[in-house]
Amino acid sequence: MTAQELTYLFVGLTFALYIGIAIASRSSSTGEFYVAGGHVNPIANGAATAADWMSAASFLSMAGIIAFEGADGARYLMGWTGGYVLLALLFAPYLRKFGKYTVPDFVGDRYYSQTARMVAVVCVIFISFTYVAGQMRGVGIVFSRFLEVDINTGVIIGMAIVFFYSVLGGMKGITYTQVAQYCVLIFAYLAPAIYISIIMTGNPLPMLGLGSTVAGDSSIFLLDKLDGLTDELGMRIFTESNKSMIDMFFITAALMAGTAGLPHVIVRFFTVPRVRDARISAAYALVFIALLYTTAPAVAAFARINIIENIDSVSYSELPQWFKRWEEAGLLAWLDKNGDGDVQYRGGAAFSPSKPIYSNERGVNGERELVNEATSGPNELYIDRDIIVLAHPEIAKLPDWVVALVAAGGLAAALSTAAGLLLVISTAISHDLLKKTLMPKISERQELLYARFAAAVAVLVAGLFGINPPGFVAEVVAFAFGLAAATFFPVIFLGIFYKKMNKEAAISAMLTGLVFTSSYIVYFKFIDPSANRSVNWWFGISPEGIGTLGMIFSFFVAFFVSRFTSPPPLEIQDLVDDIRVPVNSFEKVNEA
């Protein structure tokens, strides 16, 4: 079978599996639709959380970012895993004890205010849509690259699958499909990495291979070899940091607090039976996530070496087949500045603007001609970072079945995250907006109907975003984390750990975080993008890291306002006491 036939086979089989699971685990009540009835085994919930969390960005883009940014890419590794420590220690057990369906539920009840609930609903919907648009696009891209269908057809197939199991199955259906999707995606990520690690270092574990010596020469460590290569070619040295320390610090903190505050992750901890299950479930989730995250830097380093060794100083006519395929896809470009017919891969951008703009002509060597202007540096090559995970198995000459797996894995990562987000959006609408605010009299059956309807509408809107991506999708991902960090993190944290925290403080804290963080990002990303340089940033903090500063302001405002307004009513203070202990605190009073 060819690689493409194998890809069709794997993708077809995994999709059939997801649909089968969805039919077997349909939801019949709002409790099952929102939180899978609260009966999910903690290990299964850990795997589902991992699939929910690891998106197209983690699977397709992260290793690529590290491959080209080197040590600076660690902000994603630490940020997206360290957030689970905050989630497990500060949020998960208490929110499980609280025992409702959504994050706005907690905010609305704890702060005894419909206004607070509405602010939370708006933040949830905004954060989730931002995120889901990127996932649908990811589905489309994987389809078009591997199955050679149009991106839009890919998005529509993805929508149909997600529609089927989220509208039908709700949280219950999503949970068990996510467990299957986790298995598919981790196998698809690890299999090529293990293969390549054996070839390059002789060590089957990529996370250890990264720190081993290169195969065939036990005196050279792999990372030293890569540092040498990058230094020699005038690139940034792989293991050295280039970003300013303060920016790294703030970005990592924003990613961590944002992770802990993302509604689709938090809601997964509502699905386990007990408080102790919520604690251990977070640990399992991080084990499952860490498998991919500790492998990513190894994949990055292996790929970087392979690319340099396979391409640099090779004549265009002798380049391997994969180079030309990805050049056709628009992810590689070569500009023969010195006219010698060889590819010079060096540090610095090859041309400006930095993304290739192809003319329809061919150059003298048969390469796709560019209309970009050459820069003065020696580099002649443009490589899109998304190529690392997608093309690396081919670059390393792995067998076809491994190449085919990657497509199924990328789809699993994107679909599982999209489904989790869509469910959060539909719950926010049917439960928080309709049942708790606008139409409190509707029956459970009606609420369930509205939930399915809202999920269906959300899938359609997300699909439209995938087909016509607003130009700013990539820009606004930083938004999702920054906003989650600056809005939800402080109010949930203080809601549990600070009994005197009241509704005035919560509303003003959320609004402070929201307004400050979004103004900063909107200014640098949309109003004056040319000013988006470190000299203009406050304290040298980039828009990516500004959520941390927004969070600090939000905390200050919360303390200040709560000191000058009346404390929350007694029953709310009792509620806080109650969520702090695993058992029902009132029952125990009666026993004593």
Place this chain on the structure above:
Amino acid sequence: MKKEVMESYWRSNVRLVLVLLFVWFSVSFLAGIVFLDFLNQFRFFGYKLGFWFSTQGSIYTFVALIFFYAWCMNKIDEGHGVEEE
């Protein structure tokens, strides 16, 4: 439940969380960012030490921290008679 039991339970909980967050902060923000260049002078197998913390060590530590937290909290629950069935 008695008020004193509840307060002592909460104090043990907060103390544990503070200690674990100190470790969390040290392996990521301190070892992986603030002291990255300093630690990179030292070798840890084939890694520079700072690079190892930021790309591998911090993640392993996070996993260990959550398991340890879950185990300790179960003990604290039992010690105060608030464990779940």
